[in-house]
Amino acid sequence: MKQATTVFSVLSAAILSLSLTSCEFNVSTAKIKEARLTKDDAGTQPSTVFGQKDTIFLKVDLVNAPATTVTAAHWIAVDVDADVPKNHPVQSFDIEHGSGMLTFNLSTDKQWPIGKYRVDVSLNGETKLSREYTVEE
Numbered sequence: 001m002k003q004a005t006t007v008f009s010v011l012s013a014a015i016l017s018l019s020l021t022s023c024e025f026n027v028s029t030a031k032i033k034e035a036r037l038t039k040d041d042a043g044t045q046p047s048t049v050f051g052q053k054d055t056i057f058l059k060v061d062l063v064n065a066p067a068t069t070v071t072a073a074h075w076i077a078v079d080v081d082a083d084v085p086k087n088h089p090v091q092s093f094d095i096e097h098g099s100g101m102l103t104f105n106l107s108t109d110k111q112w113p114i115g116k117y118r119v120d121v122s123l124n125g126e127t128k129l130s131r132e133y134t135v136e137e
Helices: 002-021
Strands: 031-038 049-051 056-063 070-080 088-096 100-106 115-123 126-136
Touching (some): 031 115, 056 070, 056 115, 070 126, 088 100
Parallel strands (some): 049 126
Antiparallel strands (some): 031 056, 056 100, 070 088, 070 115, 115 126
């Protein structure tokens, strides 16, 4: 009986090992230490209110991140004064980079519609946080 249990345990471990090697795991230690919206590339003018012609910067401080970490910014028009449905995707950008300060920016040749916006930040495809902002005249 003891020998059967041992054989079963060894077989179970072997099957588990084979099944795990055929799966792809994305285990990362990457974390967002800070994310802030700013009016300038240097990140010295934090804000959640922007003008219709402003370039909007997002500074993301990424820590414990391997070089293959993909950080993405998904910009969304939540509720704006334009013929745009609510929660409409505006633009998405991603950067493959290790630890450090990442900069995303969003600009337009025209004017941003007045209203509420959001940017969702993800690491390796998983949304980690959101930052809300408004555009005013």
